[in-house]
Amino acid sequence: MAAEEVKLFGNWSSPFVRRIQWALEIKGVQYEIIEEDLSNKSPLLLQYNPVYKKVPVLVHGGKPIAESLIILEYIDETWKENPILPKDPYEKASARFLSSFGDDKCLPSIWQVFISQGEKQAAALTEASENLKILEEKLNGGKFFGGEALGFADISLGWIAQMVSLMEEITNLKMIDEVTYPSLSEWIKNFLISEAIRDSYPDKDRMVSLLRRLREANLASENTT
Structure with a gap:
């Protein structure tokens, strides 16, 4: 079965986006970065994150996850290799x-x-x-x-x-x-x-x-x- 597509809507300067990139790198997950102009947000970003209307948004298999700390937990639970959260x-x-x-x-x-x-x-x-x-x-x-x-x-x-x-x-x-x-x-x-x-x-x-x-x-x- 082919791996589901992973996209990260972000902005080059955002520390919140960068932490998602770090986690994906640690996990060895292939992803596409979608660079957002935060002064002119794309319709897709607003569609995927209608509540906060900001980056980062991780889209995995077409399903969006927003808020960086929540995204980090999702990444850790989805890709089990190299866990970032302790078991205890x-x-x-x-x-x-x-x-x-x-x-x-x-x-x-x-x-x-x-x-x-x-x-x-x-x-x-x-x-x-x-x-x-x-x-x-x-x-x-x-x-x-x-x-x-x-x-x-x-x-x-x-x-x-x-x-x-x-x-x-x-x-x-x-x-x-x-x-x-x-x-x-x-x-x-x-x-x-x-x-x-x-x-x-x-x-x-x-x-x-x-x-x-x-x-x-x-x-x-x-x-x-």
């Missing part, structure tokens, strides 16, 4: 918790540091630092959050490894240093050289240009309100 119920719950924590707490606080200045940035940095300390404690010197191999939490938190250094370069503000976050710093190194990850970087200049524009737009908006 407690460890599985912990991986899910860390992934949600990354999206709900870490990402907003780090983004706020990036798009702010002055007192607002200082307050955001305090919150971001507290969240990063939690990740540091969870790693506790381990290679990955899931042990010796990349797992669900690592994939979900991978945006930290790829994007924070770019934000630091643009703002001249260090958020993750080896003294304060030795485990997290080592995790970033291990993550970036992993086989499924190392060839997946977006073009750095293009990414820096986009992030710089987003920061400038947010700062301009803040100064006019």
